[in-house]
Amino acid sequence: MTPVLKSVQTTLTEGVIELGVGHPTLDMLPLTFMQQAAAHRFAQGDPSFLQYGAEWGDGFLRTELAAFLTGQYAFPVDPEELFISGGVSQALDLICAMFTQPGDAIIVEDPTYFLALDIFRNHRLRIVAAPVDAHGLEVDALAALVAAHRPRLVYTIPTHQNPTGATLSAERRLQLVNLAQEHDFLVVADEVYHLLTYGDLPPPSLAAHVGTGQVISLGSFSKILAPGTRLGWISARADRLEVLARNGMVASGGGFSPLGSALIRSMIELGLLPRYIQGLRDTFRVRAAALTDALRALPVTFLPPQGGYFVWLTLPGGLDSAALLDGAVPQGVRFQPGNRFSPEHTQADKIRLCFAYYAEDDLREGVRRLGQALRAGV
Numbered sequence: 001m002t003p004v005l006k007s008v009q010t011t012l013t014e015g016v017i018e019l020g021v022g023h024p025t026l027d028m029l030p031l032t033f034m035q036q037a038a039a040h041r042f043a044q045g046d047p048s049f050l051q052y053g054a055e056w057g058d059g060f061l062r063t064e065l066a067a068f069l070t071g072q073y074a075f076p077v078d079p080e081e082l083f084i085s086g087g088v089s090q091a092l093d094l095i096c097a098m099f100t101q102p103g104d105a106i107i108v109e110d111p112t113y114f115l116a117l118d119i120f121r122n123h124r125l126r127i128v129a130a131p132v133d134a135h136g137l138e139v140d141a142l143a144a145l146v147a148a149h150r151p152r153l154v155y156t157i158p159t160h161q162n163p164t165g166a167t168l169s170a171e172r173r174l175q176l177v178n179l180a181q182e183h184d185f186l187v188v189a190d191e192v193y194h195l196l197t198y199g200d201l202p203p204p205s206l207a208a209h210v211g212t213g214q215v216i217s218l219g220s221f222s223k224i225l226a227p228g229t230r231l232g233w234i235s236a237r238a239d240r241l242e243v244l245a246r247n248g249m250v251a252s253g254g255g256f257s258p259l260g261s262a263l264i265r266s267m268i269e270l271g272l273l274p275r276y277i278q279g280l281r282d283t284f285r286v287r288a289a290a291l292t293d294a295l296r297a298l299p300v301t302f303l304p305p306q307g308g309y310f311v312w313l314t315l316p317g318g319l320d321s322a323a324l325l326d327g328a329v330p331q332g333v334r335f336q337p338g339n340r341f342s343p344e345h346t347q348a349d350k351i352r353l354c355f356a357y358y359a360e361d362d363l364r365e366g367v368r369r370l371g372q373a374l375r376a377g378v
């Protein structure tokens with residue numbers, strides 16, 4: 001028999017509720033909308049999106065995306081300040097390749113999106129951890145770290161942070177940009193969850209500050225459309241984007257995925273993207289509420305998420321989340337233990353739960369199983 005080779009990144013275990021995965025549900029992905037977008041694009045009779053693409057990405061998509069973001073962000077976004085990337089992950093790699101040297105310092109939040117750390121390690125960067133609280137990155141502590149380490153980059157997830165769900169306050173955003181201007185580092189703002197808000201509106205995207213030249217804001221179609229598109233965007237001042245366009249891989253292969261870009265262009269032209277995002281917000285608002293309501297019965301503390309994918313729990317009595325996970329798997333539930341997100345292993349009594357993958361009943365059942373594991377562990 002022909003073996004079935006793997007086609008998706010994560011394989012779930014039958015019978016286990018995997019509250020650790022940070023993916024949308026398979027059956028929520030926009031198969032029909034993409035089909036309509038593809039029919040629309042292929043009917044135009046113009047094969048240019050099958051050619052090597054412009055280095056900065058498909059100009060039609062950049063124009064449509066600028067208009068879309070202008071509506072979403074409520075401030076003007078200039079298509080000349082947008083570059084189409086292969087998602088945030090690829091954008092981070094490109095930024096490291098073009099703006100850093102091995103041995104440079106990068107300051108990250110502790111906790112942070114753990115897979116970004118591997119990208120920074122690949123570029124031999126020196127990772128320095130800065131603390132966060134309920135209002136996001138602690139900018140006063142950051143100022144001291146900047147003075148001590150002279151970073152080239154500061155990587156932050158300012159809105160509905162992965163994993164804490166915290167959002168950087170408006171006041172701290174300004175302080176951060178001022179600090180970057182004073183000490184000449186680049187703020188790399190990973191804003192993948194900015195458009196997925198279900199509660200209190202966040203302050204404006206850090207893309208509002210790209211004109212300073214110190215801010216690079218990253219967005220992704222992974223979270224607002226489909227991870228399989230492998231596309232996203234970089235907002236930065238045009239001179240910064242010119243540097244990225246000189247990258248050897250970009251020069252050789254051209255702009256990222258002209259084919260996928262052409263489909264997303266049609267999604268926007270047909271008005272399907274905003275409709276799809278509204279559907280995500282409606283679904284995730286209900287799921288987040290189901291998860292947090294269920295969690296109120298457990299002896300844990302957390303910040304109710306206002307958007308994004310995650311809830312970050314503090315366990316009672318300094319309980320170790322890695323040990324709790326060992327006890328939880330036989331109960332049929334999994335989660336991400338806190339130290340996965342911590343470059344300095346300071347988050348042992350935390351766990352991250354995701355509400356994007358499962359519908360309400362499974363989320364409630366997952367919490368019930370987590371409660372059993374906690375009772376056995378406390």
Ligand SMILES: Cc1ncc(COP(=O)(O)O)c(C=O)c1O
Pocket residue numbers: 022086087088089090113157162190192219220221222227231232
């Ligand atoms: C904060 C954050 N940044 C980046 C990514 C990955 O983005 P992309 O799929 O655009 O590479 C994720 C996905 O979980 C994320 O949570």
